[in-house]
Amino acid sequence: MSGMLKLSVQNLLRHRTRSFLTMLGIAAAVGVLFSVFSFNRGFDQGLARELQATGLHFMVVPVGCAHEVAALVLHGTVVPKYLDATVIDDVRSTDGVEFATPILVAQLPNPDRHRIDLIYGVEMEVLREIKPDWQITGEIPTAPHEMLMGYDVAEHAGLTLGDEFRYPAVDETFVVTGIIGRTNSQDDAFVYLDIATAQRLMDNPDGATAIGVKVASPERMGSIISELEEAVPGIQTVTMSQVMNSVANVAASAKSLSLAIALVALVIGAVGVMNSILMAVFERSQEIGMMRAIGASRWNIFQIILKETTILTMVGGAAGIALATVGARLIENYVRRIMPYVPGGDMLSFDPLLALACVGFALVVGVGAGLYPAWKASRINPIEAIKGS
Amino acid sequence: MIKLKNVEKKYRRGAEEVRALRGIDLEIQAGEFASVIGPSGAGKTTLLHILGCLDLPSSGELHFDGLRVDRMRESELVTLRRNKIGFIFQQFYLIPGLSVVDNIALPLLFSKNKPAPGRIEELARQVGLSDRLHHVPAQLSGGEMQRTAIARALVNDPEVILADEPTGNLDSANSEKIFDILHKLHQNGLTVIMITHNPELAGRAGRTISIKDGIIEQ
Numbered sequence: 212m213s214g215m216l217k218l219s220v221q222n223l224l225r226h227r228t229r230s231f232l233t234m235l236g237i238a239a240a241v242g243v244l245f246s247v248f249s250f251n252r253g254f255d256q257g258l259a260r261e262l263q264a265t266g267l268h269f270m271v272v273p274v275g276c277a278h279e280v281a282a283l284v285l286h287g288t289v290v291p292k293y294l295d296a297t298v299i300d301d302v303r304s305t306d307g308v309e310f311a312t313p314i315l316v317a318q319l320p321n322p323d324r325h326r327i328d329l330i331y332g333v334e335m336e337v338l339r340e341i342k343p344d345w346q347i348t349g350e351i352p353t354a355p356h357e358m359l360m361g362y363d364v365a366e367h368a369g370l371t372l373g374d375e376f377r378y379p380a381v382d383e384t385f386v387v388t389g390i391i392g393r394t395n396s397q398d399d400a401f402v403y404l405d406i407a408t409a410q411r412l413m414d415n416p417d418g419a420t421a422i423g424v425k426v427a428s429p430e431r432m433g434s435i436i437s438e439l440e441e442a443v444p445g446i447q448t449v450t451m452s453q454v455m456n457s458v459a460n461v462a463a464s465a466k467s468l469s470l471a472i473a474l475v476a477l478v479i480g481a482v483g484v485m486n487s488i489l490m491a492v493f494e495r496s497q498e499i500g501m502m503r504a505i506g507a508s509r510w511n512i513f514q515i516i517l518k519e520t521t522i523l524t525m526v527g528g529a530a531g532i533a534l535a536t537v538g539a540r541l542i543e544n545y546v547r548r549i550m551p552y553v554p555g556g557d558m559l560s561f562d563p564l565l566a567l568a569c570v571g572f573a574l575v576v577g578v579g580a581g582l583y584p585a586w587k588a589s590r591i592n593p594i595e596a597i598k599g600s
Numbered sequence: 601m602i603k604l605k606n607v608e609k610k611y612r613r614g615a616e617e618v619r620a621l622r623g624i625d626l627e628i629q630a631g632e633f634a635s636v637i638g639p640s641g642a643g644k645t646t647l648l649h650i651l652g653c654l655d656l657p658s659s660g661e662l663h664f665d666g667l668r669v670d671r672m673r674e675s676e677l678v679t680l681r682r683n684k685i686g687f688i689f690q691q692f693y694l695i696p697g698l699s700v701v702d703n704i705a706l707p708l709l710f711s712k713n714k715p716a717p718g719r720i721e722e723l724a725r726q727v728g729l730s731d732r733l734h735h736v737p738a739q740l741s742g743g744e745m746q747r748t749a750i751a752r753a754l755v756n757d758p759e760v761i762l763a764d765e766p767t768g769n770l771d772s773a774n775s776e777k778i779f780d781i782l783h784k785l786h787q788n789g790l791t792v793i794m795i796t797h798n799p800e801l802a803g804r805a806g807r808t809i810s811i812k813d814g815i816i817e818q
Contacts, residue, residue, distance in 0.1 A: 214702075214705070214708070217702065218698070218706075221695065221697030222697070224697055498695065501693035502706070503678075504681065504689075505686070505687055505706065506682025506683075506711055507709075508710065511709070594654060594655050597689065598645070
């Protein structure tokens with residue numbers, strides 16, 4: 212260790228508790244900053260991945276709010292509007308549509324477990340096309356009284372393959388033929404039934420909340436949508452990129468807020484650094500006076516103090532990254548609980564470049580906070596400092 | 601070696617202007633051992649700071665080795681202090697977390713000079729601290745701390761040692777040891793200027809400078 216670095220480390224070790232608490236402030240701020248950036252990045256990537264994984268190009272829904280549609284696509288909101296029964300035929304007959312599948316999202320009371328189950332009615336024969344990434348244990352239902360369960364629903368209900376399950380509200384019993392592997396998305400919370408069964412249970416024989424559409428040539432999607440909207444009144448189409456933008460817009464304010472909080476935390480941490488170092492400078496003014504007397508220039512003093520801030524910020528920043536990485540699972544679980552929608556997959560995967568950028572940013576802020584104490588120390592009058600004894 | 605011509609030093613203490621030195625004429629020859637005595641507030645420390653180029657006169661001339669110090673820039677003063685002057689203080693001012701070796705080597709951090717191999721240990725031996733090299737100040741007695749400070753003052757091979765009441769915080773046995781070290785340094789050719797309140801020690805220096813109310817009395 213170089214002499215000046217050793218001197219700076221020793222100065223920090225003189226007040227271990229103070230240095231530790233200051234470092235903790237920086238660690239907390241950098242940890243939050245890193246988590247927020249990681250989460251935002253993971254959110255965007257996860258959202259894009261999830262939408263790509265639907266295997267659909269756009270959705271046809273009743274005219275309404277774009278955010279409602281986004282919620283429908285991503286986590287199956289129960290929308291109290293249905294498409295006319297004829298719409299599915301119109302869509303299917305549109306030139307360029309490879310396939311179109313109706314989707315019915317509904318709620319079904321489950322009094323035995325004091326909850327309401329979310330039912331996702333879908334044509335089972337196209338399930339593999341619209342959810343190509345699902346890992347299914349067992350079989351996709353092929354008969355009216357068979358059901359496919361999301362991971363969480365099956366786990367909470369304690370159901371395994373072959374178990375029977377009864378909904379007293381409709382007085383029907385179903386056999387669990389398949390359970391979807393954990394997706395860490397809203398898909399885990401649904402019970403999947405064949406669309407015809409779902410329509411019968413909801414007493415809505417031709418009802419569909421939405422129609423998922425896959426086109427043969429994605430580059431023709433624009434003209435297909437225009438043609439469809441002209442031909443069929445009372446519908447709107449929402450492409451996956453529009454859904455993504457819609458969700459991104461909703462999430463943007465939460466992301467901005469969390470980023471602002473992280474930046475405020477960093478500023479508070481930097482003020483803590485400034486306060487701590489400034490106190491140390493005042494306490495050591497005689498010592499600084501002595502150093503000036505024995506040959507230290509103002510620049511030497513400036514360097515010593517700035518090194519102390521750099522050490523505090525770097526160690527604090529590295530500790531913050533380590534804490535955020537170790538606690539990533541806890542943070543992610545917490546965020547998933549409080550946010551209405553979070554895409555599947557790991558939101559807080561470790562990115563070394565991002566970690567370096569966060570520590571670098573904290574370093575810039577921390578060193579900025581150290582400039583004033585360092586300047587103050589370099590201006591200490593050695594005569595007055597020594598006389599102060 | 602050091603020459604003061606009609607040096608005045610004034611500073612403000614609140615609304616009051618203090619004339620710490622009043623027209624001082626003084627010449628210190630190379631190799632002298634001079635003690636500075638006088639009552640509290642007489643201007644001893646101010647004189648020592650001016651002799652050590654740590655402070656500049658309000659008026660008058662200050663020469664060091666023929667150079668006009670009172671006209672020097674801050675950076676030149678730093679270089680002069682770094683290379684030619686060693687300071688010893690009554691309160692020692694050792695860095696608490698650093699060992700004896702590191703405290704002695706402290707001025708080298710600023711001069712960027714690399715000590716000759718064994719130089720620090722040799723200085724520690726000269727002041728009787730060979731067995732305390734890796735002790736930190738909290739593990740040393742007052743006398744040992746002051747001897748560390750003396751070794752620190754010597755590390756850049758200065759031409760003059762300025763000691764501000766170096767025995768002021770020590771018992772008589774330790775005071776005697778410190779004086780003996782300073783005396784030996786003088787015998788080896790170093791210029792030593794020492795402020796003291798101890799008339800007996802002052803009398804044993806080659807020259808006594810008595811100061812009162814900012815004026816040298818003899």
